[in-house]
Amino acid sequence: MPPALPHRALYAAFDRFPSRKGSAVHIDRFARALFERSGGGLLYVLGGEDLPAYQHEGDVEVVRYMRPAAHVLERAAGFGTRLSALLDELPELEVAHFRDPWSGLPIVDHPGDFLRVYEVNGLPSIELAFLYPAIPRGLLDRIAEVELRCLQAADLVITPSQVTADRLPVDAVVVPNGADVRPPAPRPALDRPYLLYFGALQPWQGVDTALRAVARLELDLVICASVHARRAKPYRKLAEKLGIEDRVHWHFALPEEELARWRDHALLSLAPLRDCSRNAHQGCAPLKILESMAAGVPVVASDMPAVRELVTDGVHGRLVAPDRPGELARAIRVLLDYPEERARMGAAARARVQAELTWEASVTRLQSLYGERMPAWPTA
Structure with a gap:
């Protein structure tokens, strides 16, 4: 036609x-x-x-x-x-x-x-x-x-x-x-603090690194995947192997109003991109980072040139060496110990999006x- x-x-x-x-x-x-x-x-x-x-x-x-x-x-x-x-x-x-x-x-x-x-x-x-x-x-x-x-x-x-x-x-x-800067959405139905990963589940996203980092922490991880549940099978198996399946909460293809609830009230948002040609050589501009910043949620992300275009380490969040779960876990632990620092970074991130992005x-x-x-x- x-x-x-x-x-x-x-x-x-x-x-x-x-x-x-x-x-x-x-x-x-x-x-x-x-x-x-x-x-x-x-x-x-x-x-x-x-x-x-x-x-x-x-x-x-x-x-x-x-x-x-x-x-x-x-x-x-x-x-x-x-x-x-x-x-x-x-x-x-x-x-x-x-x-x-x-x-x-x-x-x-x-x-x-x-x-x-x-x-x-x-x-x-x-x-x-x-x-x-x-x-x-x-x-x-x-x-x-x-x-x-x-x-x-x-x-x-x-x-x-x-x-x-x-x-x-x-x-x-x-x-x-x-990203759009909006008022916070209502809180989601989880009665304890959590970290958040949201987005797709391609190999270069580093979801396995996030799971291995969470295994070193006493904290829940919410994963809001933008794809079908079948794509999560290898990561669910990894969570079981790590003994954290009870602390990883999965959601799939949520409408924006539901995703906003999880995004707006996370302690931290994770973007653990892998150090590979797709991210380091080709470049990328992850919406998960921008949307978290717009929500006033500090991002802990891989330290790569494309990410540094969006996040300044210590100002809008923390940048850590990619593919190193231990370093990711340490950065998260430090920020959890300093809630005033998290609040300052979240406000700075939101202000940057409002001004430029x-x-x-x-x-x-x-x-x-x-x-x-x-x-x-x-x-x-």
Whole structure:
């Protein structure tokens, strides 16, 4: 089914949308920014259970790629083929904004005269090696070639991290991720203090490091995973092996209002990212860190360049050597002993987000970039 409206703007992402993952939060903010500027548009994303293949919300049309596949690369190929057909139905297209090479290749290869914006949050040539350790090196090299083709053909490349911008072989503009500063949510139904990890469960997130640190502490850990419970199986086994399964509380794909209860009242929020090429070389901009800071909750995170863009050690939280559960546990223990220090760090973190890292500021920056390259568009 072709698009029903003569769209001027396209936002394409090889991600399930909506979902509870941080990528979906980002897609929602940036796609809305584009469509507000263009007077509507087409959002092309992955579908899934309980999501319609087609959807209209005012002047925005959502098309979801629904076909499953045995492997992610097979699905990516089908996703791109469908996007090529959609582009043929958009003769009035003026801007195409994409998040990945699977969306990017049909966009940069299309002969239309429109602005091509590549939003680089991650590079599959790096990340797929962690998700699929047996993937052939030659295949990753071919994916890297597609990424480079998209980067070189794009009219504008943006990224949320300076580390990522410095790693790319083309000029890129940093448009940071953001968070909303809101009043605290009601307390959750847990009658004792707890640490919090929230987000996805990919290997590079370091959830195993958090569990090993908690095994050295007399404290509960709440894990609010943004994915299905089946993804937690290896971590639940690890918690049992460590003898802490009774102190680890699992929640899955919570709506924002429920997640906010756990986030806003945690003693500390953990972001124990692994020291790997995905985090250290590619870069990242974890929403879990920004959203915790916005809630006034100090973060204890891995000391890596991308994290230092958001957190100053001793000011907004503590940074510790990655992949070292003992050091993570010691940093947590010290902060637990000094509640006044935790309160000071939480207030400083919240103030920094309010001053520099809100979604409003990020969206304004993005829309100004559109305006610089599309001066005929209405002023934001």
